[in-house]
Amino acid sequence: MSLNQPSGGGVAVTVENLSLSFGKTEVLKGVNLEIRPGELFTFLGPSGSGKSTLLRSIAGFGPQPGGRILIDGEDIAGLAPWDRNVGMVFQSYALWPHMTVRKNVAFGLEERKVPAREIRERVEAALDLVGLVAYGDRRPSQLSGGQQQRVALARTIVVEPRVLLLDEPLSNLDANLRVQMRREIHDLQRKLNLTTIFVTHDQEEANTISDRMAVLDQGVIQQTGAPLELYDNPANRFVASFLGTANMLEGRVERADGRPWFVADAGFRLPMADGFSPGGERVTAMARPQNLTIGAPGDATGDGRLEGQVEVLEFLGTIVRYAVKVGGTSLLVDETHRAGRPVFQLGDRVSLGVDAEDIRLLPA
16 A cells, blocks of 8 residues: 555645734734645744744644635634644654654554554555665664654654645754755655645755745745745845845945946945846845956956955865955855865955846845
């Protein structure tokens, strides 16, 4: 027997104007979301952003929020967690220490009064999916952290939930195991075609595992989209800085020499892409460090050229990161490291270049 795939290839999850307060503290503020059937969707944000509260609201844990939550078009407001047919994997795994792996996985089916023969078949199918058939008679204390995580996943998917909810499930694992487990979760989700919501504060984790994600801060969704879309075209400064390192420059856009220019408060200007219509308002210009080039004075390539002095040098393994003093600010530049390639030193005069198409304008 194999576990059933959700009918129609997963279900949609809709969140409409969801709000929740703990006392006078607003934790969720009018959240709206559309999660597509069969999608692996991530809630990403710092501690206190509301991401876990939003997940637990979908699961049915905690106070009833205002607004609506629909799963496959059904309004689940007021339903108890066990009546929503969602499966949740907790950060702590929450395995029964006195039970074997098989008994842990079977627990939810036994509570649902599933016939014994069907329980045995579904448990074996779930353990086979996560590669733990040979560990069925062991107890959680006899397993590694990654194996315990697989048991928690098997116990959740064995009940065939409509939606799989994962609340920072990898945070207790070491770095190498985290990478392995996120790949396994991704592969399992694809195999089951199961709508999955993943919560994390780790940007790399979110980028590698997500079809789409929502970036939250202070109970508000700042932006929703595919990882590459959000990284390359952030909606605001928070998203730009939370999803990676970014140079942020304050200033305004003006037209000169027949084209638009970003005029930085730091005392220099950079060309903007053709077709941009300056409005004179204050803006923030963003450029990722890897989109800047560095060279000896006069040698950097790019539409815009700047001169400066190296004030910080960091070797990060795959890249060399420079902080270069330009005018009244410091700009970060990442250069791919290659053995034998000369490295600029502290105090060196250098030139920086950036293409107009790699500059993004954000609200000031």
